[in-house]
Amino acid sequence: xxxxSLKLNGKLETKDVADNTLLIDFIREHVxxxxxxxxxxxxxxxxxxxxxxxxxxxxxxMLAKQAEGSEIVTIEGLADGDELHPMQQxxxxxxxxxxxxxxxxxxxxxxxxxxxNKNISEDxxxxxxxxxxxxxxxxxxxxQSVKAGAAKMGG
Amino acid sequence: MYSTKYIKPNxxxxxxxxxxxxxxxxxxxxxxxxxxxxxxxxxxxDGLVDISGCDLDSxxxxxxxxxxxxxxxxxxxxxxxxVNKAIPALAKLADGIGDRQVRNRGTLGGSVANNDxxxxxxxxxxxxxxxxxxxxxxxxxxxxxxxxxxxxLEENEIIEAISFSKPSKANYVKFPNPASRYxxxxxxxxxxxxxxxxxxxxxxxxxxxxxxxxxxALSSNYNADALSSLEISSEGLISDLHASPEYRANLIxxxxxxxxx
Numbered sequence: 001x002x003x004x005s006l007k008l009n010g011k012l013e014t015k016d017v018a019d020n021t022l023l024i025d026f027i028r029e030h031v032x033x034x035x036x037x038x039x040x041x042x043x044x045x046x047x048x049x050x051x052x053x054x055x056x057x058x059x060x061x062m063l064a065k066q067a068e069g070s071e072i073v074t075i076e077g078l079a080d081g082d083e084l085h086p087m088q089q090x091x092x093x094x095x096x097x098x099x100x101x102x103x104x105x106x107x108x109x110x111x112x113x114x115x116x117n118k119n120i121s122e123d124x125x126x127x128x129x130x131x132x133x134x135x136x137x138x139x140x141x142x143x144q145s146v147k148a149g150a151a152k153m154g155g
Numbered sequence: 156m157y158s159t160k161y162i163k164p165n166x167x168x169x170x171x172x173x174x175x176x177x178x179x180x181x182x183x184x185x186x187x188x189x190x191x192x193x194x195x196x197x198x199x200x201d202g203l204v205d206i207s208g209c210d211l212d213s214x215x216x217x218x219x220x221x222x223x224x225x226x227x228x229x230x231x232x233x234x235x236x237x238v239n240k241a242i243p244a245l246a247k248l249a250d251g252i253g254d255r256q257v258r259n260r261g262t263l264g265g266s267v268a269n270n271d272x273x274x275x276x277x278x279x280x281x282x283x284x285x286x287x288x289x290x291x292x293x294x295x296x297x298x299x300x301x302x303x304x305x306x307x308l309e310e311n312e313i314i315e316a317i318s319f320s321k322p323s324k325a326n327y328v329k330f331p332n333p334a335s336r337y338x339x340x341x342x343x344x345x346x347x348x349x350x351x352x353x354x355x356x357x358x359x360x361x362x363x364x365x366x367x368x369x370x371x372a373l374s375s376n377y378n379a380d381a382l383s384s385l386e387i388s389s390e391g392l393i394s395d396l397h398a399s400p401e402y403r404a405n406l407i408x409x410x411x412x413x414x415x416x
Contacts, residue, residue, distance in 0.1 A: 002161075019161035019203075020193075043191055044334075046256065055230070055259045061190045062260070065161045066183075066205060109255065130336065131254025 004068045008033070009077030017064050024048050026064035027074060035075040035104050039133070046132035049105035050074050056112040058131070075104035078111065086152035087111050087145075096145030098136035106132050110146040114153050122147065156193045160202035167209050167290050167313050174311055177202040182313060184226060184265030187257050211264065211315055214238060220286075220318040221245070225264025233258065242283065244325035244343070248275050251329065253336055264314040270362055272303045272393065273337040275329060277363035281354035282343035283319040290315060303362045322346055324377070326414040329357065330406050332397055339398055340406035344414040350374040353411060358392050358403045369411055379412040 005014040008031060015030050027050070028034050039047035041060050048059040051073040078085035084092065087110050097103045106129070113128035114120055120128070125146045126139075134142060160177070164170045174180040181200040183189055184207070192198050211226040214235050221241050223232060232238055233250035252258055252266075252275050266276040267287065280287070280296045287294045290313045299307050308314070322345040329341030338357035345352045351373040356363045372381045387408045392400035 018158065020156045020159050022156075022194075041194070043187070043257070046254070049256060056256050057259050058256045061256075062186060063161060063190070063203075065163070066186070066207070068163070113255070128255055131256045 002065070004064055006067050006069060007071040009073055019063070019065055021064045022060060023050075023062040023064045023067050024059040026067075027059060027072070030064075033074055033076050037101055037104055039101060039105075044133065045102065046105040046109060047102050049108040049132065051108060051112060054112075054115075056109050073108075075107060078107070085111065087114070087149035090149030090152055091142075091145040094141055094145040094148050096137070096142045097134075102132060102134045102136075106134065106142055110149055111153075114146065114150045118150065118154060120146075120150050125150075157196060157199040159193070159200055161205065162202060163205040163208050165208050165210075167206070167211070167315060170204050170206050170209055170313060171290065171311055173202075173204045177204075180204055182206055182268075184268070185228065185260040185262040187253065187261040187265065188269050188271065189265075206313065213316075216241065217318060220320050222288075222316050222318045223263055224316050225267075225314040226262050227264075229253075229258035229261050229263070229266075230255075232263065241321050242319060242325060244322075244327045244345070245279050245283070245319060248279050248327040248343070251275065251327075251331070251336070263317060267299075267317065268306060268308060268314055270300055270304055270306050271337075272359065272362045273332075273339070273341075273357045275327070275338055275341055275356060278338075278341055278343035278354040278356040279319065279327065280317060281363055281365060282345040282352045283322060283325070284345075284347070284352065285320065286318045287314055288316045288318065289313060297365075300363050303360065305362070320345075320347070323348065328410045328414040330410055340403055340410050342407060342410040342414050344373065344411060346373075346377055351377060355407055358407055360391050360393055366407070366411075373411075373415060377415060379415050382408060382412055382415075 037047035039045035043061045050059045162173045178201045180202045183203045183205045211224040213224040215222050229249040229252045238246045285296045325345040327343045329338040340358045341356040343354045353366045353369045387404040389400035389404040392403045
């Protein structure tokens with residue numbers, strides 16, 4: 001056990017956790033933010049993607065302790081009050097989801113790749129989404145959503 | 156995951172002290188293999204020594220070589236201006252590992268120390284005549300990889316950096332497993348003044364290996380046609396649910412041809 005402190009969606013969180021606590025369990029169980037999902041729990045599906053100091057990572061494949069002192073943004077941290085983030089709005093408008101389980105990870109991956117590459121191409125979007133698995137949509141609408149989101153974000 | 160202890164020291168000397176204080180400790184680099192292994196309870200170390208705070212994350216041009224710190228992430232290698240200019244094949248290799256999130260966490264040293272038979276990096280280390288610098292010595296690539304998941308590293312020895320020789324020409328081509336993106340076969344070809352080196356990953360039962368016949372053929376004629384008449388033996392190649400040894404033998408030739416185009 002030991003104390004960790006990190007910034008989660010702008011708010012300082014300090015908790016006692018066991019050393020073997022996964023970051024995803026810290027976020028969902030200790031802090032209670034359940035927007036970040038666990039799909040496969042084997043690093044494959046990407047439903048648990050969050051931003052750690054600005055880069056996308058899979059929260060199921062990290063210890064909470066490894067994130068000590070970092071700044072984390074989860075899907076709950078994107079919207080500004082009732083106003084959706086442009087990427088969330090783009091997923092909404094382009095029917096970029098069906099069951100929605102993979103969506104938090106898709107949106108977090110999409111926001112990171114567009115932030116780093118404003119004029120992202122379709123090929124780059126598809127490569128950027130290799131770590132996110134959706135079993136409903138067939139990806140077409142997701143890719144369209146990311147394109148539209150990129151345009152909204154100033155691409 | 157079994158209960159374990161986590162320590163994050165600020166230097167390699169502190170890391171060594173920490174691991175010696177544990178019964179059975181493990182160094183934790185990016186964790187892209189170790190964390191899943193722990194989650195499946197395939198390992199139960201007494202403690203984990205996270206070496207991400209040991210200042211091993213840097214890329215520098217050393218003249219004839221590019222030196223990359225062991226904790227440098229795949230994404231940093233893929234995006235590095237230095238690497239893209241001096242050894243673009245190495246940047247390309249890094250950009251094809253796993254997925255974006257793996258590249259944001261996974262490290263050069265972690266991959267090379269683990270020596271997974273399907274990992275991409277060991278082929279670059281072997282083909283680019285790399286030197287593996289540890290806390291105690293420098294090891295030549297040809298002496299480093301000793302078998303599947305086995306290396307010349309001693310207990311409590313930490314890779315600090317790897318120096319890759321700059322080739323006159325190089326390329327890496329892999330046939331990725333469509334699900335995991337691990338190499339079913341990956342071939343790194345590098346041309347130097349004194350000859351061509353060809354390293355094959357994903358295929359050998361003993362892990363990454365150099366292919367003498369293809370090296371000889373390409374050293375006399377750096378052209379895909381030079382490989383046409385070669386018969387690639389399937390002896391010693393991996394057989395699993397993804398591919399037979401014969402299929403992998405064919406892929407070795409095909410990937411090498413694509414690499415020299």
